[in-house]
Amino acid sequence: MRTTNAIGQYGEDLAARYLVDNGFTILDRNWRCAQGEIDIVARELQTLVVCEVKTRRGLNYGSPLESITYRKLSKLRQLVGLWLRQHDLRPGEIRIDIVAVLLPHRGGPSVDHVRGVA
Template identity: 70%
Template sequence: MRTKNTVGRYGEDLAARYLSTHGFAVLERNWRCELGEIDIVARDGGTLVVCEVKTRRGLGYGSPLESITYRKLTTLRKLAGRWLQTHEVKPSGIRIDIISVVFDHNTPPTVDHVRGVA
């Protein structure tokens, strides 16, 4: 895996599989509008979950979770609102989750799921 896009896609694929195996229904991936992009939109029971996926090849630059800024969380909140405006979904709640994927060539990837960050 050489390019940033390839690494990101790999992480998003792992995150989507992780969510599916943990009972989430993945509704959409890489949804875009003029405000930005949602990596994964899922449903956890009656709750709509907007997932940001961060992937890194090792921890040389810190944990992927450390790269989530207040500004990014604000954008994700706006994106969640826009997604709801454009879809016929009436969730009982809305949540923003972060999924961190770390891998290198010597160990299996690790997936950390942090629920309800904003």
């Protein structure tokens, strides 16, 4: 389990770095409440962006993007409302993105950013 957690943390670190390098401002990471967790909350210009990060070491179980279910997206929408209430923010726009990180056995990691999935 520690290896899985370490891989997930490494993937989230890569995702955060990717977002910052592409003009996002990170507002929160690994925000937790009784209902669940948001991996990254960021701002891109005037848009609040909630990012779900999925990291995989290979494609044996499909791409990281394939692991995002309708149920997970529904949960993220609920968590966005809770995060906004806790932080007393009312952004003009809100978007949910997925950042998929693939850590192949050979070569460097790849980061795939899909905007506006929900």
